[in-house]
Amino acid sequence: MSKLSSEGLEPIFHPRSIALAGISISNPHHWTRVFLEALIEFAFEGPIYLVNPKGGEVKGLHVYRRLQDIPNTVDYVISTVGAKVAPRLVEECANKGVRAIHFCTAGFGEIDEEEGVRLETQLFEASQERGIRMIGPNCMGIYCPESRLSFNPGFPKQSGPVAFISQSGGNAGSIVRQVGWRGVRFSKVVSYGNASDLNESDFLEYVAADPDTDVVALYIEGVKDGRRFRRVLEQAAEKKVVILLKGGVGEGGTRAAAGHTGALAGSQATWDSLCSQLRIIRVYSLEELADMLVTCLFMPLPEGRNAALIGAGGGNSVLIADEFEKRGLRVPSLPEGIRKRVREFSPAAGNIISNPLDYSQTFVEADKLGEVVSIVSRWQGIDFLAGFLDLSGFARGEMFSSWVDAMLEASQRSSKPIAIVLQVGTVPEDMQELLPLVKKFVASQLPTYLSFRGAATSINSMLTYNENHAGRLKT
Numbered sequence: 001m002s003k004l005s006s007e008g009l010e011p012i013f014h015p016r017s018i019a020l021a022g023i024s025i026s027n028p029h030h031w032t033r034v035f036l037e038a039l040i041e042f043a044f045e046g047p048i049y050l051v052n053p054k055g056g057e058v059k060g061l062h063v064y065r066r067l068q069d070i071p072n073t074v075d076y077v078i079s080t081v082g083a084k085v086a087p088r089l090v091e092e093c094a095n096k097g098v099r100a101i102h103f104c105t106a107g108f109g110e111i112d113e114e115e116g117v118r119l120e121t122q123l124f125e126a127s128q129e130r131g132i133r134m135i136g137p138n139c140m141g142i143y144c145p146e147s148r149l150s151f152n153p154g155f156p157k158q159s160g161p162v163a164f165i166s167q168s169g170g171n172a173g174s175i176v177r178q179v180g181w182r183g184v185r186f187s188k189v190v191s192y193g194n195a196s197d198l199n200e201s202d203f204l205e206y207v208a209a210d211p212d213t214d215v216v217a218l219y220i221e222g223v224k225d226g227r228r229f230r231r232v233l234e235q236a237a238e239k240k241v242v243i244l245l246k247g248g249v250g251e252g253g254t255r256a257a258a259g260h261t262g263a264l265a266g267s268q269a270t271w272d273s274l275c276s277q278l279r280i281i282r283v284y285s286l287e288e289l290a291d292m293l294v295t296c297l298f299m300p301l302p303e304g305r306n307a308a309l310i311g312a313g314g315g316n317s318v319l320i321a322d323e324f325e326k327r328g329l330r331v332p333s334l335p336e337g338i339r340k341r342v343r344e345f346s347p348a349a350g351n352i353i354s355n356p357l358d359y360s361q362t363f364v365e366a367d368k369l370g371e372v373v374s375i376v377s378r379w380q381g382i383d384f385l386a387g388f389l390d391l392s393g394f395a396r397g398e399m400f401s402s403w404v405d406a407m408l409e410a411s412q413r414s415s416k417p418i419a420i421v422l423q424v425g426t427v428p429e430d431m432q433e434l435l436p437l438v439k440k441f442v443a444s445q446l447p448t449y450l451s452f453r454g455a456a457t458s459i460n461s462m463l464t465y466n467e468n469h470a471g472r473l474k475t
Contacts, residue, residue, distance in 0.1 A: 389421075
């Protein structure tokens, strides 16, 4: 990235002052009100200015009728004004000395109508002519905890080592929430929409040089400049762990991508080849992306693929073993010497002393479970352990609470990496009771998965990534 363009992104990620153009006076659910609520909740340190031709007051803040009426300088404008007046706002921003604009507004090139395309072209040309950087249109913008900048209230306020660049605002918010409660924290999240000016390559180049970012996740529907994107992606992959989720790979998804952000999606084969050549981690769903982020941050790298599975339920023992082996991991049989030692802490009836080790009858007894984990973890035939449980079948009353405490204590006695694998098929009412208990694992920084498949896929992907990058990750 050139010095000029790099500096052009600074007022976006680190604005000194913000104006919300098009603030709604009467509708508390309007997007500008959501942005305002987020900035207030995050205690944004700079001044926040509100603009609406009607004037008035919102949340105790004066509403200016025009941007020019603001007495002080404005770095960054977040706009929800209509598409037809958006180009005029660019002129007003230029006259005010604004350095960057985020257009949340839709109704531009993504609608694939002549008027929308014309307006987006006009918007782009105006911003280029006046030297203003632009995010969007049709996007949610920036979440940067360090700058106390967020597009949604309720996001975590702590920073972390993950950057997420997403063409979709909904997917950006979804990932922050999916992994936020599982302990993942972000350096920067960008929703960039139609990418009329700043696009996926600009933001990827920026975060690849960011010392606060170790892992870069991407949700891409299409790219503006394929050659540049490949070059920037290759450079990023040399410095950071890069995870890519490509949207719009089938016929229906391609149509949806064109209607969503106006993106030209590209073929599945093209993206498969790109990821393979650059040796980046390819995921195929938001859930898989979430699991991969948890793995990168919290799963210590095992020395190999041999897993010991310890949990409860004969049927679930079968299913988790199937998933682990289908995804490329191995579940070796426990040798007789290990099985004999485990039997000292477990009655034969109701338990299956094998691998998987179905410990149903005594799985909530912390002292016994700790001994079993300690014994199994010292076996040289395995590289990591997974404690598993089906929340629908076993998470009742004090039972799940006892298992959580037992697993937490047992994890301290394991000499190998250990993951927590929960099969979440329970009803929402049950999850309200169980979630605080699951968060105990998160607080202890144990990698916590919500499906057998998700755990197996992401752990195997991490091992494959390390093999492809000559041991970049450390055990």
